Amino acid sequence: MRKIILIIVIVSAFLGFSVNAQGQGHEAHNSAEFKNDVFTVYGNCGMCERTIEGSLKGVEGVTLADWDKETDQMTVSYNPELITLDAIKQKVADVGYDSDTHRAKDEVYNSLPGCCQYDRPKS
Ligand SMILES: [Cu+2]
Numbered sequence: 001m002r003k004i005i006l007i008i009v010i011v012s013a014f015l016g017f018s019v020n021a022q023g024q025g026h027e028a029h030n031s032a033e034f035k036n037d038v039f040t041v042y043g044n045c046g047m048c049e050r051t052i053e054g055s056l057k058g059v060e061g062v063t064l065a066d067w068d069k070e071t072d073q074m075t076v077s078y079n080p081e082l083i084t085l086d087a088i089k090q091k092v093a094d095v096g097y098d099s100d101t102h103r104a105k106d107e108v109y110n111s112l113p114g115c116c117q118y119d120r121p122k123s
Contacts, residue, residue: 041074055095
């Protein structure tokens with residue numbers, strides 16, 4: 001009986017190890033294809049959040065766009081072969097939101113709802 005238990009332990013340890021090894025290989029593969037970046041996008045409220053995140057919805061190469069209204073931090077995950085960080089920030093600027101590097105056009109900013117007219121960083 002003890003032997004059987006020992007065999008089960010050894011076999012399950014081996015299985016656990018090989019599943020783990022596969023998982024790590026998959027992760028390494030993913031990080032080679034996708035890049036994660038965090039940058040500041042200025043905004044105020046939940047409506048800003050929908051507009052900011054919405055500017056990257058359905059954009060080829062972007063797999064994650066998450067903006068935090070408390071910290072103004074935008075987290076993106078994207079395939080650098082399909083889109084650049086620069087192009088991502090430009091899309092956010094196109095809908096009226098300044099980031100640490102890209103400034104929205106004044107007329108787009110001015111057309112945002114009043115509650116969304118955040119304090120702009122100095123240009
Ligand atoms: Cu807003």
